[in-house]
Amino acid sequence: MRWPAVALAFAVAAPAPIAAQDRTAVPVDSTAVVLQRARDLYERLELERALPLLRQVVSPGWAFEVTGAQRVEAHKYLGALLVLVGQRDSALIQFRAALERDAFTDLDPLQFTPAQVAAFDAARRLVFTLGVRPVAAMRLDPRTDHLVFTFVTTHAASVRAEIRPAEQGTVSPLFAGQTERLREIAWDGVLANGALAPPGRYALVILGQSRLLARADSATVYFDVRQDVPPLEDTLSDLRPSDLLPERTTASGLRADLWKGLGVAAGALLIANVATNRDLGHASGMATVMGAAGVAAGVTAFAGRRGRDLPENIVANARRRAGRVAANDAIRRRNADRLAQTILLITPAAGVAR
Amino acid sequence: MTSGSSIIWCGLALVPALGATTSGASAQTAVSAFATASAVEHRVDAGYGVDRFSGAVLGFGTVVRWRPQVVTALTVQGGTLDARSGDHLERRVAEAAVDARYIVGSWFSLTGGAGLRSVANDVGRQRWVLVRFGGEARPAFMGTPMRAVLRAGVIPVVAVPGLPAPSLALHAATGLEYERGSFTFRALYGVERFDFPLRNGTRRREQVSALTLRAGVRLHGGEP
Numbered sequence: 001m002r003w004p005a006v007a008l009a010f011a012v013a014a015p016a017p018i019a020a021q022d023r024t025a026v027p028v029d030s031t032a033v034v035l036q037r038a039r040d041l042y043e044r045l046e047l048e049r050a051l052p053l054l055r056q057v058v059s060p061g062w063a064f065e066v067t068g069a070q071r072v073e074a075h076k077y078l079g080a081l082l083v084l085v086g087q088r089d090s091a092l093i094q095f096r097a098a099l100e101r102d103a104f105t106d107l108d109p110l111q112f113t114p115a116q117v118a119a120f121d122a123a124r125r126l127v128f129t130l131g132v133r134p135v136a137a138m139r140l141d142p143r144t145d146h147l148v149f150t151f152v153t154t155h156a157a158s159v160r161a162e163i164r165p166a167e168q169g170t171v172s173p174l175f176a177g178q179t180e181r182l183r184e185i186a187w188d189g190v191l192a193n194g195a196l197a198p199p200g201r202y203a204l205v206i207l208g209q210s211r212l213l214a215r216a217d218s219a220t221v222y223f224d225v226r227q228d229v230p231p232l233e234d235t236l237s238d239l240r241p242s243d244l245l246p247e248r249t250t251a252s253g254l255r256a257d258l259w260k261g262l263g264v265a266a267g268a269l270l271i272a273n274v275a276t277n278r279d280l281g282h283a284s285g286m287a288t289v290m291g292a293a294g295v296a297a298g299v300t301a302f303a304g305r306r307g308r309d310l311p312e313n314i315v316a317n318a319r320r321r322a323g324r325v326a327a328n329d330a331i332r333r334r335n336a337d338r339l340a341q342t343i344l345l346i347t348p349a350a351g352v353a354r
Numbered sequence: 355m356t357s358g359s360s361i362i363w364c365g366l367a368l369v370p371a372l373g374a375t376t377s378g379a380s381a382q383t384a385v386s387a388f389a390t391a392s393a394v395e396h397r398v399d400a401g402y403g404v405d406r407f408s409g410a411v412l413g414f415g416t417v418v419r420w421r422p423q424v425v426t427a428l429t430v431q432g433g434t435l436d437a438r439s440g441d442h443l444e445r446r447v448a449e450a451a452v453d454a455r456y457i458v459g460s461w462f463s464l465t466g467g468a469g470l471r472s473v474a475n476d477v478g479r480q481r482w483v484l485v486r487f488g489g490e491a492r493p494a495f496m497g498t499p500m501r502a503v504l505r506a507g508v509i510p511v512v513a514v515p516g517l518p519a520p521s522l523a524l525h526a527a528t529g530l531e532y533e534r535g536s537f538t539f540r541a542l543y544g545v546e547r548f549d550f551p552l553r554n555g556t557r558r559r560e561q562v563s564a565l566t567l568r569a570g571v572r573l574h575g576g577e578p
Contacts, residue, residue, distance in 0.1 A: 246496055253496035260493050260502040267504050267528030271545050275506075275526045277559050280397040280404050286565040290529060290543035294502070297530050301495045312499050 031057060031064045035073060047081055054078040072102045083116045095123030103131030103152045124154045128210035128217055135223040140344040142196060146186035147346055149204050151219060156180040156211040166201035189344045196342060197225045201349050222349040230338040235328045239320060245313035254302045261298015265291035384419040384575030392566040396435050401556030407435035407445050425455040443475040461493045485511035486525055501531040503542060512548060522549040536572040
């Protein structure tokens with residue numbers, strides 16, 4: 001491979017003028033523009049011009065804002081560039097810096113030389129970090145779908161992944177075992193207790209122990225769960241005393257019965273004497289019969305029935321109670337059928353992946 | 355009251371009953387059948403003194419509870435009323451009526467209904483169209499499966515060929531109802547009063563009193 005030799009030749013041939021030219025070509029510019037410029041120079045193998053740009057971006061004195069992703073990219077390209085110029089140890093330091101910031105950092109073998117990829121792999125073995133991708137918003141049908149979590153370790157590790165409610169609650173293990181580099185784990189929305197995840201905030205926590213180094217790391221990603229449930233029916237409320245018939249006679253009830261009977265008698269007399277037309281003559285025979293029946297009914301209901309059970313009312317109340325229980329059972333069955341169709345709405349939440 | 359407007363009033367009175375049928379046969383529908391026997395007295399004063407007719411009228415019908423609050427009844431009855439004085443012809447009475455009851459409380463209902471009544475003798479026939487509105491109280495006795503029945507209302511539509519609309523037409527009834535298992539028994543005393551306005555120097559008055567015994571049996575569903 002002739003990459004290092006070519007790069008070195010460029011670097012030795014004209015360092016001062018190019019650097020001066022870069023100073024004039026890098027005015028007050030943003031990090032993104034400088035990074036893009038460095039990448040372009042790197043692609044054109046103008047390594048000696050790309051190097052100071054990348055060093056500027058990762059230096060503490062860089063005046064512009066640098067995002068985490070930009071810093072990782074700068075370290076990665078800086079490492080790759082240093083491999084090309086033969087400074088492998090320095091390259092490993094840059095690769096480690098990139099990996100420590102983002103465990104998902106990788107070198108595409110189609111874009112980088114085998115020497116660079118080998119150096120990067122070496123850096124992987126020297127650092128241990130875990131990374132997990134943020135959760136994407138989705139509708140999760142627990143009967144058919146899965147929420148896929150993606151996490152990565154820089155090298156072989158023993159990993160335990162679990163879902164924890166953000167507040168208190170049962171921890172649901174998702175994965176425990178050996179893994180290396182990228183791994184996906186699927187979750188169907190069901191917690192360890194067998195129940196669908198209730199609405200709330202959850203965290204996927206990944207704990208890892210390096211198998212090469214005496215190091216451990218963890219990563220956490222938060223997400224919210226809401227349940228999209230078809231509207232449920234309310235069960236019938238408990239029967240109030242006013243909904244039930246008296247099961248024993250009471251003095252006040254019997255007095256009321258007496259008045260009802262007397263009311264029928266009074267009504268009959270009222271009809272016969274007031275509602276009828278006096279000009280057509282007096283007619284009291286039928287009214288008398290009905291009035292007597294009313295008095296008899298009232299007196300019979302009143303007399304001698306105090307404190308007695310009212311079996312028909314007891315039966316009627318039992319029927320009402322049974323009817324209510326049956327109706328509520330039916331409602332619960334229908335609600336259970338609807339709950340089985342619950343969809344989980346997953347959205348990313350505050351507290352992002354490391 | 356013209357016969358045309360009478361028909362309209364009859365139609366309006368039937369609305370509750372017909373409207374109740376649109377829900378179809380729900381689980382709450384209850385049907386019962388009943389038979390009636392009435393002692394009826396009909397008094398008429400057409401300006402020539404009070405004529406009295408009395409006799410037995412038999413009938414039958416059906417009650418349908420369409421919804422918990424809506425009950426309709428169809429009644430057909432007929433009989434012969436003998437003149438209490440010898441110089442009058444007996445009267446043959448027949449009636450078909452549809453009544454609806456809308457229950458607005460545990461013991462109170464609004465009522466409405468329409469009826470076609472025929473009063474005939476060997477000489478002629480008189481057809482009455484009646485539309486009734488009113489209220490009905492049915493408080494239950496605590497100690498027994500019995501209810502008191504108190505009913506009153508007006509008859510705003512009374513269409514009789516050859517007669518003007520009455521200046522006063524009302525109905526009232528009182529009685530007792532007893533329920534035992536699927537059977538219902540009722541004794542009811544009721545009066546219909548019609549005071550017609552002065553016409554050609556005479557004022558016509560009519561009154562129908564009835565003591566009715568009714569026995570019903572539940573055929574389908576719960577409480578009728």
